Amino acid sequence: MELLGYIIEQTINGLQLGAVYALIALGYTMVYGVLRLINFAHGDIFMLGAFIAYFLITKFGMPIYFVFIITMLSTGLAGYLIEKIAYKPLRHAPKISLLITAVGVSLFLEYFLSLNALFTPNYIGFPRPFEIESYNFAMFTVTNVQLLIFSITFISLFLVYLLVYRTKYGRAMRAVSYDQEVASLMGIGIDGIISFTFIVGASLAGLGGILYGIAYPQINVFMGIMPGIKSFIAAVLGGIGIVHGAVLGGFIIGLLEVFVSAFISSTFRDGLIFIILLLVLILKPSGIFGKRIEKV
Amino acid sequence: MKKYVVIFFLLFFITGISHAKDTVKIGLITPLTGDVKTFGESAKNAFVIALEEYAKNGKYNIEPVIADDKNDPTEGANAALKLITQDKVVAISGPLTSKVTIPVSDIANKNKVPMISGAATNPKVTTYEGKRKPYVFRACYTDPFQGTVAATFALKELKAKTAAVLYDVGNDYSKGLAEFFKATFIKDKGAIVAYESYQKDDVDFSALISKIAMKKPDIIYLPDYYNKVALIARQVREKGLKSTLLGSDGWDSPELMKIGGSAIVGGYFTNHYSPDRKDPIAEAFIKRYKQKHGAVPDALAALGYDATMILLKAIDSAKKPTQEEIIKLLSSLKNHKGVTGNISFDKNGDAIKSVVLLKVEKDKIKYMTTINP
Amino acid sequence: MRFFLESRKFLIISFAVYILLKILFANNFISAYIQQITLFAIIMTIAALGLNVIYGYTGQFSLGHAAFYGIGAYTSAYLAKIFGIEGVFSFLPVLLISGIVAGCIGYLIGIPILRLRDDFLAIATLGFGTLVRVFLDNSDRFAEMLGGSRGFVGISKITNLELTFFSALFIVLITKNLIYSRYGLFLRCIRDDELAATSAGINTSKTKLMAFSYGCMLAGVGGALYAHLYTFLHPSNFDILKSIDFLIIVIIGGMGSIRGTIYASILWVGLIEGLRIVLPVEMLDLRWVVIPVLLIALMMWKPYGLMAKK
Numbered sequence: 001m002e003l004l005g006y007i008i009e010q011t012i013n014g015l016q017l018g019a020v021y022a023l024i025a026l027g028y029t030m031v032y033g034v035l036r037l038i039n040f041a042h043g044d045i046f047m048l049g050a051f052i053a054y055f056l057i058t059k060f061g062m063p064i065y066f067v068f069i070i071t072m073l074s075t076g077l078a079g080y081l082i083e084k085i086a087y088k089p090l091r092h093a094p095k096i097s098l099l100i101t102a103v104g105v106s107l108f109l110e111y112f113l114s115l116n117a118l119f120t121p122n123y124i125g126f127p128r129p130f131e132i133e134s135y136n137f138a139m140f141t142v143t144n145v146q147l148l149i150f151s152i153t154f155i156s157l158f159l160v161y162l163l164v165y166r167t168k169y170g171r172a173m174r175a176v177s178y179d180q181e182v183a184s185l186m187g188i189g190i191d192g193i194i195s196f197t198f199i200v201g202a203s204l205a206g207l208g209g210i211l212y213g214i215a216y217p218q219i220n221v222f223m224g225i226m227p228g229i230k231s232f233i234a235a236v237l238g239g240i241g242i243v244h245g246a247v248l249g250g251f252i253i254g255l256l257e258v259f260v261s262a263f264i265s266s267t268f269r270d271g272l273i274f275i276i277l278l279l280v281l282i283l284k285p286s287g288i289f290g291k292r293i294e295k296v
Numbered sequence: 297m298k299k300y301v302v303i304f305f306l307l308f309f310i311t312g313i314s315h316a317k318d319t320v321k322i323g324l325i326t327p328l329t330g331d332v333k334t335f336g337e338s339a340k341n342a343f344v345i346a347l348e349e350y351a352k353n354g355k356y357n358i359e360p361v362i363a364d365d366k367n368d369p370t371e372g373a374n375a376a377l378k379l380i381t382q383d384k385v386v387a388i389s390g391p392l393t394s395k396v397t398i399p400v401s402d403i404a405n406k407n408k409v410p411m412i413s414g415a416a417t418n419p420k421v422t423t424y425e426g427k428r429k430p431y432v433f434r435a436c437y438t439d440p441f442q443g444t445v446a447a448t449f450a451l452k453e454l455k456a457k458t459a460a461v462l463y464d465v466g467n468d469y470s471k472g473l474a475e476f477f478k479a480t481f482i483k484d485k486g487a488i489v490a491y492e493s494y495q496k497d498d499v500d501f502s503a504l505i506s507k508i509a510m511k512k513p514d515i516i517y518l519p520d521y522y523n524k525v526a527l528i529a530r531q532v533r534e535k536g537l538k539s540t541l542l543g544s545d546g547w548d549s550p551e552l553m554k555i556g557g558s559a560i561v562g563g564y565f566t567n568h569y570s571p572d573r574k575d576p577i578a579e580a581f582i583k584r585y586k587q588k589h590g591a592v593p594d595a596l597a598a599l600g601y602d603a604t605m606i607l608l609k610a611i612d613s614a615k616k617p618t619q620e621e622i623i624k625l626l627s628s629l630k631n632h633k634g635v636t637g638n639i640s641f642d643k644n645g646d647a648i649k650s651v652v653l654l655k656v657e658k659d660k661i662k663y664m665t666t667i668n669p
Numbered sequence: 670m671r672f673f674l675e676s677r678k679f680l681i682i683s684f685a686v687y688i689l690l691k692i693l694f695a696n697n698f699i700s701a702y703i704q705q706i707t708l709f710a711i712i713m714t715i716a717a718l719g720l721n722v723i724y725g726y727t728g729q730f731s732l733g734h735a736a737f738y739g740i741g742a743y744t745s746a747y748l749a750k751i752f753g754i755e756g757v758f759s760f761l762p763v764l765l766i767s768g769i770v771a772g773c774i775g776y777l778i779g780i781p782i783l784r785l786r787d788d789f790l791a792i793a794t795l796g797f798g799t800l801v802r803v804f805l806d807n808s809d810r811f812a813e814m815l816g817g818s819r820g821f822v823g824i825s826k827i828t829n830l831e832l833t834f835f836s837a838l839f840i841v842l843i844t845k846n847l848i849y850s851r852y853g854l855f856l857r858c859i860r861d862d863e864l865a866a867t868s869a870g871i872n873t874s875k876t877k878l879m880a881f882s883y884g885c886m887l888a889g890v891g892g893a894l895y896a897h898l899y900t901f902l903h904p905s906n907f908d909i910l911k912s913i914d915f916l917i918i919v920i921i922g923g924m925g926s927i928r929g930t931i932y933a934s935i936l937w938v939g940l941i942e943g944l945r946i947v948l949p950v951e952m953l954d955l956r957w958v959v960i961p962v963l964l965i966a967l968m969m970w971k972p973y974g975l976m977a978k979k
């Protein structure tokens with residue numbers, strides 16, 4: 001009985017982590033879909049979201065729903081600007097140049113924001129907008145923070161799903177991801193759709209940043225690196241370019257991390273995650289939901 | 297470049313005119329960029345204060361050369377070589393972290409340049425395979441001592457029977473303390489019920505904490521820096537675990553309470569000194585530091601200050617500030633009254649110092665007791 | 670003989686450079702610090718050349734190059750310590766073995782991952798790099814000597830000017846001949862159009878794998894020389910940022926330009942260390958702000974690098 005409670009508790013731990021990964025993975029997957037680019041700076045936009053929320057809460061004392069809205073708008077704008085300034089001029093350059101530019105943008109964001117005049121490289125405590133409460137059930141406990149994360153994640157996933165599969169924009173996105181040239185012949189404004197995708201992906205990353213700040217109340221400029229890489233792995237695992245794949249991948253990675261720590265050893269956890277990545281890439285590079293792509 | 301050359305010559309010229317005192321060059325190596333930049337800046341601030349202090353009535357004119365090690369062993373080694381062979385410093389203060397200090401101490405020792413590190417606690421800093429590196433000293437105690445003291449305190453004072461240990465596997469400081477704590481705790485009939493590690497970038501410790509919660513240990517030992525500890529403490533309390541938290545000198549930061557909030561209250565940690573120590577030297581330093589930087593100095597600042605002061609004291613009492621003279625004087629140094637207490641060196645060049653035990657309370661850090669070696 | 674005639678100019682220049690360096694080193698005209706970073710720049714050249722073969726000539730994007738550099742460094746330090754090697758000549762076999770070990774691991778990891786396309790390959794190599802770092806962090810569990818996160822201490826100092834310079838010279842010559850052989854032509858074909866290369870009858874997967882292993886081998890040799898120059902190893906020296914260093918060198922030097930890689934390595938080490946001398950302490954933070962901006966600008970202006978032959 002005790003073991004069952006333990007397993008349920010660890011599952012909740014894993015879901016909490018997985019929810020944040022899922023939100024970041026969504027942005028990766030969407031951008032990859034339309035541009036075929038691994039946006040290395042995505043993890044840093046997530047970090048930016050956490051910092052913007054931090055300033056809104058501490059400096060302006062805004063109510064929580066305003067914080068959510070403004071943060072998402074700001075990170076959306078950041079995503080838009082990054083795409084316009086750094087990626088668009090390279091639209092027809094070799095693929096790898098674009099990737100290196102993305103690495104450059106990522107490094108720039110981290111080191112520029114870590115200057116003493118800006119955010120400093122220190123760890124900063126993130127103020128929780130509300131007190132934490134625990135709800136005890138027979139065998140396990142859930143906190144209000146966890147409930148908030150689950151509900152917000154699922155609402156946003158649902159909305160993104162609707163956006164991609166039930167609206168004109170979504171159809172345009174899918175068309176662009178399928179074949180850019182043909183899509184533009186069909187009268188789709190490619191640049192507009194790419195910008196739109198960046199905005200949506202970056203807002204979701206910003207949302208992830210806020211939730212992360214609430215769940216693990218400590219932020220710093222380099223916090224986006226590891227979650228960024230792991231969320232990307234999640235996106236690959238679910239099938240890159242596929243919305244529900246990214247979500248499932250996020251939850252799988254979150255649960256895996258927790259269960260490896262809980263039952264095997266925390267030391268080799270990251271090693272194991274990367275071994276899984278390599279295996280997925282080797283055995284089924286298109287991921288769980290992916291269609292057979294003839295060559296990845 | 298031209299500008300710097302001009303400035304350099306101007307300085308040269310000015311120092312040439314004001315030939316009242318002999319000039320002595322000393323170097324500081326500290327991480328001014330990279331992941332422990334905050335600590336590096338504390339140490340640098342303290343170094344500057346120490347120099348100002350000395351300038352009031354020192355015999356020599358001290359010219360500081362500051363180098364950044366980025367908390368990277370290669371950069372540290374390059375910085376050390378630059379200071380020694382380019383700038384021709386006669387002594388070095390620093391670095392901070394053990395992983396940088398070990399290669400730097402090898403270089404200093406080979407080139408016969410005395411160096412004293414404020415805060416590198418790994419035993420390998422001053423010895424190699426049990427052999428003493430004669431030119432290397434430190435102003436702090438070593439990991440084995442601190443880990444042992446923490447374990448003894450847990451058993452004797454806190455009457456703990458079981459303990460869990462959580463440490464950062466990628467950090468030699470955290471790992472070393474965890475090992476020595478474990479060894480002592482088991483030797484003195486305690487039980488280690490969980491011995492778990494995490495990675496440097498982790499923020500979610502829930503899996504490990506749920507695991508520990510099954511065992512309900514009396515003590516959770518967290519030998520790591522304040523930022524990680526604060527996060528772990530919060531998650532421990534959120535899981536409803538009531539164990540006492542115990543930690544090491546990495547806890548010492550004004551940020552600990554800010555990030556940890558109420559979760560960290562009631563925790564104990566071992567430290568180099570207590571800010572509310574009634575001691576004129578410590579009080580004077582704390583006041584100066586507050587004036588200049590608007591913050592209470594952390595342990596790293598205090599240790600950096602002491603290390604630099606010891607060096608300056610040795611240089612000042614030398615007839616001629618040569619490396620051999622300085623080493624002789626350093627080795628024979630006894631009872632230097634520093635901010636972190638009285639400092640003498642043992643045969644390995646490690647400071648023989650007492651450990652201070654502190655308790656985190658709601659609004660302040662309370663001094664508990666001092667444990668002498 | 671033909672080979673010597675063709676490389677005559679290069680060899681003459683090299684020996685002139687060597688004599689010059691020797692004079693500077695021997696009489697301590699330059700400080701030990703400048704000597705050390707000069708050797709470090711040459712070591713970086715060797716390792717970056719390896720990445721240039723992988724990426725510049727073959728178009729395989731690797732973000733895990735530092736992992737192979739680390740494997741070479743740890744292997745050589747371990748072997749030299751076990752056999753108590755102190756001298757330069759007895760070190761040569763160790764140097765070779767370190768390179769071969771890194772190359773073999775590159776071969777084994779390359780078999781599955783080289784089938785991936787550029788950005789997936791980037792992530793896979795990044796993953797491998799992390800894997801190696803996790804392993805090194807915990808290496809003291811397998812062998813106490815490796816030191817894990819405490820770092821590997823007490824490595825004997827063997828690397829000197831001759832060893833570094835002639836290793837680099839030898840490697841540059843070998844690489845040059847490789848590139849101008851039929852085999853090198855295959856590599857460039859693959860980079861420019863893999864599909865066309867396949868249809869021309871080139872065994873692309875085998876060729877890519879060989880190029881990747883060779884590049885990893887060079888990283889291993891560079892790592893081995895590094896280990897015995899700095900005499901201390903720490904896992905944090907072989908993480909993703911180090912891989913990015915190599916990448917930046919290759920890009921600045923230009924894809925598929927040996928000369929570019931040599932210049933860029935010297936420039937890079939000179940820049941990083943030169944800024945230490947020039948910049949006042951307060952401005953050091955700006956080092957890593959300027960570098961990415963330059964990188965992005967370079968990509969927009971010349972996506973194939975400064976000295977590329979395009």
